[in-house]
Amino acid sequence: MSNQDWIDQFLKYLRIEKGVAENTIQAYRHDLAMYREHLGSTDLLHAGASDVSSFLKFLYARKLKPRSATRAFAAVRGLHRFLILEKATLENPTSNVEQPRWWKPLPNVLVLEEVDKLLASPKTDSPKGLRDRAMLEVLYATGLRVSELIGLKLDGVNLEAGFVRCMGKGSKERIVPLGDSAAEAVAVYLKSRQVRKPTNYLFLSNRGDKLSRMGFWKILKGYGIQAGIRKKLTPHVLRHSFATHLLERGADLRAVQTMLGHSNISTTEIYTHVMRERLKEIYKSYHPRA
Known part of the structure; x- marks a missing residue:
């Protein structure tokens, strides 16, 4: 032939x-x-x-x-x-x-000020607001994929030790550190968590079911608008921000790879390019002879 x-x-x-x-x-x-x-x-x-x-x-x-x-x-x-x-x-x-x-476009990343505004957007005077605040905190604190976030289970969250256990791509389980701010937000949420039927999922919809990917996407989009974020905001943007902010502060690339659940470190290396591009932007904005 x-x-x-x-x-x-x-x-x-x-x-x-x-x-x-x-x-x-x-x-x-x-x-x-x-x-x-x-x-x-x-x-x-x-x-x-x-x-x-x-x-x-x-x-x-x-x-x-x-x-x-x-x-x-x-x-x-x-x-x-x-x-x-x-x-x-x-x-x-x-x-x-x-x-x-x-060929690979650089990931969209939030600056710290935008992250702070986003995380502060949910009103914490209702069970829904407490849940939303906890979800946003956990997403930024861990860099989980949205499927991993909504798939978190109660027995996979250890607030005292500061870790979450999630199921990633290819049914590969991994453990990711959980910062104090996110752990505190989850602890507060758990006190008001509304259970309508027996379930082991951490984050529940208003009906008491496991939250859907689209449901979380709508929640995030709403808070992004409320926070005045003009960038296109998706769950993966917080994952990108998590990785970039860690590397900017000197985190080891291999450690970030492990936390993200990347099987190939070349996938993680894209964030080092994000850092370089941001440094160029800062240089051009502030250097008198840029």
């Missing part, structure tokens, strides 16, 4: 067996046409990591937007995985090729 035949088979597989949207199929068709042309006479089945890396450099030279370049890499990676699935080859040349850092 020719390279084009394999590409057609892959796109057919995505459409019929995976139910991928037609606009994605067409985008992949365009991306893989570029890859096929870049390979020239090289057979797809014999393409190596150097061919993939060369293609990535080609994309960079074309000044593609990060989203488009990321999609093209995903298309190439998917194609080679498909070839293995079809037993056409045993090797995946994309497996040891990392997505270039210059």
Whole structure:
């Protein structure tokens, strides 16, 4: 089969067996046409990591937007995985090729003043306000993903020792330190926690169920508006802020990696780039000859 035949088979597989949207199929068709042309006479089945890396450099030279370049890499990676699935080859040349850092937009991060305003937004004169304050404090104190936050259970929170136990990606359990401010907010919340039915989940909805991801997102968005934060605010922004603020104060990168639950330290290293960009901004704002 020719390279084009394999590409057609892959796109057919995505459409019929995976139910991928037609606009994605067409985008992949365009991306893989570029890859096929870049390979020239090289057979797809014999393409190596150097061919993939060369293609990535080609994309960079074309000044593609990060989203488009990321999609093209995903298309190439998917194609080679498909070839293995079809037993056409045993090797995946994309497996040891990392997505270039210059494609990854730097995470959005709050400054400390914004964090303080956000955490102070919930009114603590009601059970709902106490719950919301505790959730925001825990999220910023631990850097948990939103799924990990709403999945916290009572027996996974040790306020005396100052730790929470959460279930991360791939069902990997990890223990993360909990600061005094967050521990105190949780302790106060627990005294007013309204239980309508037996449950072990820490944070409950108004109906007494486990809080949903969308429910928390709406809560956070509301307090962001109340705090006057103009940046796009998502649960992951607090996770980014947690990591960046730790590193800015001298935390060890490996320790931050462990707390975030990153399996690869290169994922954590993006926050060192955030620090450098912020330093540049400060320099440009305040240095007289910047």
